[in-house]
Amino acid sequence: MQYTSSGDKDTRSGFGEGLLELGRNNPNVVALCADLTGSLKMDAFEKEFPERFFQIGIAEANMMGIAAGMTIGGKIPFTGTFANFSTGRVYDQIRQSIAYSGKNVKICASHAGLTLGEDGATHQILEDLGMMRMLPGMTVINPCDFNQTKAATIAIAKHNGPVYLRFGRPKVANFTTPNQPFEIGKAITFIEGTDVSIFATGHLVWKALQAAEILKEKGISAEVINIHTIKPLDEEAIVKSVAKTRCVVSAEEHQRNGGLGDAIAQVLAMKMPAPQEFVAVNDSFGESGTPEQLLTKYGLDTADVVAAAERAIARK
Amino acid sequence: MANIDNLKDICAQVRRDIVRMVHAPQSGHPGGSLGCTEFFVALYFDIMKHNPQNFTMDGKGEDLFFLSNGHISPVWYSVLARSGYFPVSELSTFRMINTRLQGHPTTHEGLPGVRVASGSLGQGLSVALGAAQAKKLNNDNSIVYSLHGDGEIQEGQIWEAAMYAAAKKVDNIISTIDYNGQQIDGSTDHVLPMGDMAAKWVAFGWNVLHMDGNNIEEVIATFNHAKTLTGKGQPIMIIMKTGMGKGVDFMEGSHKWHGIAPNDEQLKAALEQLQSTQADY
Ligand SMILES: Cc1ncc(C[n+]2csc(CCOP(=O)(O)OP(=O)(O)O)c2C)c(N)n1
Ligand SMILES: [Mg+2]
Numbered sequence: 001m002q003y004t005s006s007g008d009k010d011t012r013s014g015f016g017e018g019l020l021e022l023g024r025n026n027p028n029v030v031a032l033c034a035d036l037t038g039s040l041k042m043d044a045f046e047k048e049f050p051e052r053f054f055q056i057g058i059a060e061a062n063m064m065g066i067a068a069g070m071t072i073g074g075k076i077p078f079t080g081t082f083a084n085f086s087t088g089r090v091y092d093q094i095r096q097s098i099a100y101s102g103k104n105v106k107i108c109a110s111h112a113g114l115t116l117g118e119d120g121a122t123h124q125i126l127e128d129l130g131m132m133r134m135l136p137g138m139t140v141i142n143p144c145d146f147n148q149t150k151a152a153t154i155a156i157a158k159h160n161g162p163v164y165l166r167f168g169r170p171k172v173a174n175f176t177t178p179n180q181p182f183e184i185g186k187a188i189t190f191i192e193g194t195d196v197s198i199f200a201t202g203h204l205v206w207k208a209l210q211a212a213e214i215l216k217e218k219g220i221s222a223e224v225i226n227i228h229t230i231k232p233l234d235e236e237a238i239v240k241s242v243a244k245t246r247c248v249v250s251a252e253e254h255q256r257n258g259g260l261g262d263a264i265a266q267v268l269a270m271k272m273p274a275p276q277e278f279v280a281v282n283d284s285f286g287e288s289g290t291p292e293q294l295l296t297k298y299g300l301d302t303a304d305v306v307a308a309a310e311r312a313i314a315r316k
Numbered sequence: 317m318a319n320i321d322n323l324k325d326i327c328a329q330v331r332r333d334i335v336r337m338v339h340a341p342q343s344g345h346p347g348g349s350l351g352c353t354e355f356f357v358a359l360y361f362d363i364m365k366h367n368p369q370n371f372t373m374d375g376k377g378e379d380l381f382f383l384s385n386g387h388i389s390p391v392w393y394s395v396l397a398r399s400g401y402f403p404v405s406e407l408s409t410f411r412m413i414n415t416r417l418q419g420h421p422t423t424h425e426g427l428p429g430v431r432v433a434s435g436s437l438g439q440g441l442s443v444a445l446g447a448a449q450a451k452k453l454n455n456d457n458s459i460v461y462s463l464h465g466d467g468e469i470q471e472g473q474i475w476e477a478a479m480y481a482a483a484k485k486v487d488n489i490i491s492t493i494d495y496n497g498q499q500i501d502g503s504t505d506h507v508l509p510m511g512d513m514a515a516k517w518v519a520f521g522w523n524v525l526h527m528d529g530n531n532i533e534e535v536i537a538t539f540n541h542a543k544t545l546t547g548k549g550q551p552i553m554i555i556m557k558t559g560m561g562k563g564v565d566f567m568e569g570s571h572k573w574h575g576i577a578p579n580d581e582q583l584k585a586a587l588e589q590l591q592s593t594q595a596d597y
Contacts, residue, residue, distance in 0.1 A: 033501075035467060035470075035499055035500045035501050035507055036500060036501070037501045038500070038501070039500075055501065055507055055508065056508070057467075057470040057507050057508030058437055058438070058467050058468060058470040058471055058499065058508075059470045059471055059472060059508075061472055062472065084436060085436065089436065117343070118341055118343035118344070118411040118419045119343075119419040119420060119435070120411075120418040120419035120420050120422065120435070121418065121422065121424065121433075122386065122418075122419075122420040122422070122433055122434070122435030122436055123419070123420070123435060123436070285424060287413070287414075287415075287418060287424075287425070288341075288411045288412065288413065288415060288417075288418045288419045289412065289413030289414075290413070293413045294413070297413065
């Protein structure tokens with residue numbers, strides 16, 4: 001797929017725009033928020049559809065329960081709060097009232113990962129993909145930029161079942177095409193290559209694309225694939241790519257434990273064993289700092305993807 | 317008892333610290349911090365029995381403080397530094413990479429004065445109750461203090477803790493709610509009206525007091541009265557009226573200053589209203 005950055009935009013604004021569009025096109029879409037309407041960019045929806053917007057207050061567990069209840073009667077609830085308070089805070093409410101009960105709730109989570117920045121580790125969840133991926137029946141999506149987040153927001157309304165949609169706070173490169181079709185569970189190949197497969201999700205996709213350019217200058221042909229859906233995982237695309245390149249880098253703004261890399265390793269162990277290097281946070285909490293400082297300190301930068309690719313190739 | 321004029325001077329300096337700390341990284345929460353300045357200065361410079369030079373996690377024989385609404389870390393850090401827990405110069409590192417002064421308070425970086433992480437709201441009352449019960453088990457008759465936001469108490473865990481405290485007669489805790497009427501999305505009345513706040517705590521079995529949190533004489537008098545009510549089988553809650561952004565006219569009374577930083581011009585305007593009584597860091 002083609003990509004060029006059209007400038008920097010935050011993925012949460014993609015969610016806000018997608019939600020507004022859904023509000024206009026689907027009268028069953030309702031939105032719930034726990035005192036973070038502006039941060040989640042849900043204010044446009046609130047303004048245009050006040051009767052379908054529910055301000056819950058600072059009470060995330062209550063919000064998940066209310067959302068589950070609203071599905072009984074055909075509503076499609078989109079909950080909005082920070083990723084930490086969308087998952088860890090309310091895990092059992094999601095597990096029992098939403099996932100196990102098969103409720104059509106869309107859990108929309110902003111400020112995920114280190115790039116939340118200065119608020120620090122209390123807010124920087126790096127375990128959410130793992131927690132959500134472990135729940136049977138949960139769809140888990142982490143789009144890579146503004147355009148893709150908007151497309152994913154619109155797409156998940158058509159999917160019947162619980163979804164975890166993860167996005168972020170900072171302005172980052174917006175490089176996928178506007179109004180793109182979004183197919184849940186379908187990986188997107190941005191660059192074809194033969195020496196190493198780089199599978200990336202969320203903010204790390206842009207880093208992976210930049211890394212591929214550096215690798216190219218070094219004479220290394222990297223294949224860059226955007227895994228926007230962590231569950232269900234596009235196993236076919238992963239196996240097909242690794243059959244060609246024979247080594248793997250996974251890149252994500254998440255703990256190494258439980259994230260995209262783990263999911264890929266599981267597939268490869270069963271279907272096509274290959275050396276794999278992980279660009280992920282290695283079993284530590286985050287801290288305060290600017291997003292770029294933190295990505296560098298915790299080994300999630302372009303240079304880290306390049307180094308991981310070289311290590312993976314050396315292990316072939 | 318401490319000299320009131322001296323405490324007022326410290327308050328002015330703490331307010332300068334708050335706006336400067338939030339300005340430097342262009343990030344943080346000035347509104348609630350400014351509103352709770354007198355509360356913190358009274359606690360750390362007069363009310364609490366504590367040992368800033370030799371901080372220990374267990375704080376045996378000391379009064380303990382827990383900040384449940386962790387986002388107002390600027391005021392806490394300023395008061396911790398100025399009462400001697402760590403160098404005042406360290407305030408300049410707030411929210412910056414590799415700092416001990418994390419955006420929200422943590423124990424992970426080892427900052428003296430902090431005994432548990434906070435930031436995710438609604439958890440601090442439970443922790444404070446546990447620490448209060450540990451004191452009882454240790455035959456330590458010191459007092460545990462905690463602070464909570466009025467938006468924060470929308471969290472259900474607060475009410476689980478409220479019920480527990482009274483049922484278990486945890487009477488060595490003095491908790492306070494920063495009743496500023498504001499949270500992120502607007503006034504608390506706009507977001508989720510909480511009705512009769514005092515009646516709710518009374519119904520849960522607490523001994524409820526009220527004070528004007530921006531009047532330091534009243535804060536001290538109320539705390540001293542509250543101390544006389546400990547050990548009588550009931551937890552104590554002080555409902556403390558404050559003004560969000562208190563002391564900086566353009567920040568006062570609006571939820572808009574909950575969590576944004578002043579720009580250069582706004583910093584200048586704010587500092588013109590706040591006298592430097594001790595040296596700036
Ligand atoms: C569990 C949780 N949910 C949401 C947030 C985001 N948040 C931080 S402060 C805040 C508002 C708190 O209001 P209040 O306690 O009244 O503090 P004030 O704005 O008066 O300082 C919210 C919603 C959080 N930190 N933790
Ligand atoms: Mg408040």
